[in-house]
Amino acid sequence: MTITLPKDPRWFQIAALSTLLTGGTLWLGLEFRWSNSLVIVATALGVQWIGNRALRQPFDPRSALITSLSLTLLLRAASPPWAIAAAALAIGSKFVVRARGKHIFNPANFSIVLLMLCTDEVWVSSGQWGSALLGATVMAALGLLVLSRARYAETALSFLAVFTLLAFARALWLGDPLALALHQLSNGALLVFTFFMISDPKTAPDRALGRCFYGALVAAVAFSLEVVWFVTAAPVWALAFLAPCVPVIDALWQGPRYRWARPATTSLTATKGGNYA
Amino acid sequence: MPNRIVVASAVLTFLVGSAAQAFCGFYVARADTGLFNQASQVVLVRDGNRTVLTMANDYRGEAKDFAVVIPVPTILEREQINVAKPALIEHLDAYTAPRLVEYHDADPCRSEMEYMLERGAANDAVPSPTAMRARRQAAELGVTIDAEYTIGEYDILILSADDSAGLTAWLTGNGYRLPDGAQSVIGSYLKQGLKFFVAKVNLTQQAELGFQYLRPLQVAFESPRFGLPIRLGTVNADGKQDLYVYALTRTGRVETTNYRTVRVPSNMTVPEFVGDEFGEFYQAMFAKSLERERGRAVFLEYAWDMAWCDPCAADPLSNQQLRELGVFWLGGQRSRGGAADVFVTRLHLRYDGETFPADLKFQETGDRSNFQGRYIIQRAWQGDTSCSGGQSYLAALQERRTDEAKRLASLTGWPLAKVLERVPGSDSERPQEPWWRRLWGG
Numbered sequence: 001m002t003i004t005l006p007k008d009p010r011w012f013q014i015a016a017l018s019t020l021l022t023g024g025t026l027w028l029g030l031e032f033r034w035s036n037s038l039v040i041v042a043t044a045l046g047v048q049w050i051g052n053r054a055l056r057q058p059f060d061p062r063s064a065l066i067t068s069l070s071l072t073l074l075l076r077a078a079s080p081p082w083a084i085a086a087a088a089l090a091i092g093s094k095f096v097v098r099a100r101g102k103h104i105f106n107p108a109n110f111s112i113v114l115l116m117l118c119t120d121e122v123w124v125s126s127g128q129w130g131s132a133l134l135g136a137t138v139m140a141a142l143g144l145l146v147l148s149r150a151r152y153a154e155t156a157l158s159f160l161a162v163f164t165l166l167a168f169a170r171a172l173w174l175g176d177p178l179a180l181a182l183h184q185l186s187n188g189a190l191l192v193f194t195f196f197m198i199s200d201p202k203t204a205p206d207r208a209l210g211r212c213f214y215g216a217l218v219a220a221v222a223f224s225l226e227v228v229w230f231v232t233a234a235p236v237w238a239l240a241f242l243a244p245c246v247p248v249i250d251a252l253w254q255g256p257r258y259r260w261a262r263p264a265t266t267s268l269t270a271t272k273g274g275n276y277a
Numbered sequence: 278m279p280n281r282i283v284v285a286s287a288v289l290t291f292l293v294g295s296a297a298q299a300f301c302g303f304y305v306a307r308a309d310t311g312l313f314n315q316a317s318q319v320v321l322v323r324d325g326n327r328t329v330l331t332m333a334n335d336y337r338g339e340a341k342d343f344a345v346v347i348p349v350p351t352i353l354e355r356e357q358i359n360v361a362k363p364a365l366i367e368h369l370d371a372y373t374a375p376r377l378v379e380y381h382d383a384d385p386c387r388s389e390m391e392y393m394l395e396r397g398a399a400n401d402a403v404p405s406p407t408a409m410r411a412r413r414q415a416a417e418l419g420v421t422i423d424a425e426y427t428i429g430e431y432d433i434l435i436l437s438a439d440d441s442a443g444l445t446a447w448l449t450g451n452g453y454r455l456p457d458g459a460q461s462v463i464g465s466y467l468k469q470g471l472k473f474f475v476a477k478v479n480l481t482q483q484a485e486l487g488f489q490y491l492r493p494l495q496v497a498f499e500s501p502r503f504g505l506p507i508r509l510g511t512v513n514a515d516g517k518q519d520l521y522v523y524a525l526t527r528t529g530r531v532e533t534t535n536y537r538t539v540r541v542p543s544n545m546t547v548p549e550f551v552g553d554e555f556g557e558f559y560q561a562m563f564a565k566s567l568e569r570e571r572g573r574a575v576f577l578e579y580a581w582d583m584a585w586c587d588p589c590a591a592d593p594l595s596n597q598q599l600r601e602l603g604v605f606w607l608g609g610q611r612s613r614g615g616a617a618d619v620f621v622t623r624l625h626l627r628y629d630g631e632t633f634p635a636d637l638k639f640q641e642t643g644d645r646s647n648f649q650g651r652y653i654i655q656r657a658w659q660g661d662t663s664c665s666g667g668q669s670y671l672a673a674l675q676e677r678r679t680d681e682a683k684r685l686a687s688l689t690g691w692p693l694a695k696v697l698e699r700v701p702g703s704d705s706e707r708p709q710e711p712w713w714r715r716l717w718g719g
Binding site for chain 2: 028029031076077078119120122123125126127128129130173174175176177179180183184187229230233
């Protein structure tokens with residue numbers, strides 16, 4: 001018996017993120033506000049539709065769904081209007097903030113950081129996932145599945161490797177037990193970030209070498225923000241600060257542009273200048 | 278935006294004003310920190326990078342044996358340290374404690390309209406060596422005494438050091454008993470650039486001031502660090518300790534960023550006998566909730582706008598009291614006619630080195646929604662139930678009591694059979710009635 005898997009890795013990403021959302025709600029009792037989640041999905045799909053229509057492209061909800069799920073998992077908003085703003089900014093940024101034919105910021109990352117800069121009404125609850133190693137393993141496994149389909153694991157893996165190295169090196173230097181480094185690394189929010197945000201192939205550098213360098217750079221900056229400046233949700237900030245470096249990295253190490261694999265049965269064709277999905 | 282929410286909650290207070298107690302139940306009892314042994318209490322006032330920390334513990338030994346060693350981010354000047362009145366923390370504890378409320382069932386033989394109409398109408402001093410000698414000895418060990426103060430009944434030193442061995446040797450040599458393993462933690466803090474605030478009781482001062490107990494110490498500083506160093510407290514591994522953190526902030530609820538913050542189970546109806554043993558109930562429920570989180574969560578017990586409460590376990594703190602606790606953004610007395618600009622979060626954790634290996638890190642969120650640990654007793658109607666309404670009321674009451682008993686057993690881990698024994702008219706006392714007996718009102 002053979003099982004035919006869809007070619008587009010986004011389906012796996014949607015499945016993995018939905019599993020996390022369900023698992024988080026059922027087992028960890030995470031407080032996702034359903035009103036916020038619903039308005040996020042509705043707004044993201046709406047803005048995606050408008051953007052696709054304005055550019056005369058076929059409507060593709062997959063990336064908008066992934067962004068919605070990422071926002072639901074990471075962003076906390078005091079009231080629905082902020083959730084709407086987050087979704088609109090996220091999807092809007094894909095169509096507006098672009099360089100060399102691709103969008104610069106990971107959409108969810110862009111809107112989270114922009115809103116956190118502007119208001120106290122949104123925040124990232126880094127601690128809510130706890131540090132259950134089992135949960136962390138499941139999350140990592142789900143993420144790896146998605147990444148292996150996307151064949152773009154380098155950014156996430158180099159980020160994780162450098163962050164891990166720094167955490168252990170710091171623990172050794174301070175004379176702290178390694179349990180402290182493990183505690184820092186098994187933070188659920190860090191793993192959600194690693195496997196579902198920095199791993200976004202559309203905003204990663206084009207060449208494998210560039211992606212490794214970029215992942216390591218984000219890790220170094222995130223780690224410094226966390227331990228030197230005591231910034232909460234440091235990886236999210238680091239990614240947003242460093243995203244504008246990607247066009248520079250691409251200029252240094254040129255490579256083929258990433259396209260989501262498309263199922264053979266569809267009649268869609270790639271749009272000029274990169275797609276906006 | 279924050280203004281809008283502040284206004285909204287002020288309006289709500291005004292609207293519910295007179296009916297407040299009835300709305301959320303009549304206050305019966307509270308589960309304050311006195312229930313837990315070895316409990317420390319910390320008030321964290323935070324806005325921007327400014328922090329005011331008030332620390333109290335339930336130390337009951339000899340004053341001469343008392344000492345604290347606390348890592349602080351900066352050298353503190355004399356005016357950055359203060360001694361607070363214990364009553365402030367006691368009041369804050371009472372105001373934020375989990376609470377038991379009660380309601381009374383209505384007379385089942387009267388119509389609801391009659392009832393509504395009626396309700397509407399009713400309405401150690403640093404030991405012997407002289408300061409010079411102490412400084413010389415400190416210098417030899419690579420320890421710098423950055424500052425030295427006597428404040429209230431405390432002798433306080435701010436220390437920095439080249440390495441942990443020197444500091445540990447100095448502390449031990451000066452009568453501070455450090456548990457094994459403290460040196461590596463001290464070393465870690467020193468490398469992170471922290472200073473040490475050490476305090477002992479000055480017995481002469483204490484006798485002059487006439488205080489029988491040790492008053493809470495307060496420190497004010499500016500640092501991006503928003504957290505609490507708990508690791509030194511876990512080194513001696515003298516079992517688990519309870520810690521209460523009361524955060525007073527401007528924007529909203531405070532949560533931990535490196536541990537899960539979980540709401541304590543709340544708003545549940547429990548059997549009437551809990552009224553007599555609310556303390557035991559709360560302790561058992563807390564232990565059970567902790568077990569569900571494998572001991573690794575911080576519990577939210579209260580999150581509320583300081584301007585009001587419903588029901589009130591104690592009155593909200595006055596502006597004057599909040600100011601004494603270090604709420605620096607409030608003006609002088611009665612500047613705003615209420616403390617609407619303060620949001621209080623009460624966190625409760627039980628920790629040791631295994632379940633809480635790292636220091637606590639916090640963040641302030643934009644969440645201003647109110648939460649309280651609140652448990653409800655629904656008192657049964659004690660009067661005449663001979664009417665037909667009375668009979669169905671009794672049947673429903675029996676079911677309700679059984680449900681309450683099951684809920685209590687699951688919340689506390691108490692055996693259901695034991696709980697049922699204490700619930701009047703529950704299933705344990707009478708044989709189970711077939712489910713269909715009252716199906717058609719028979």
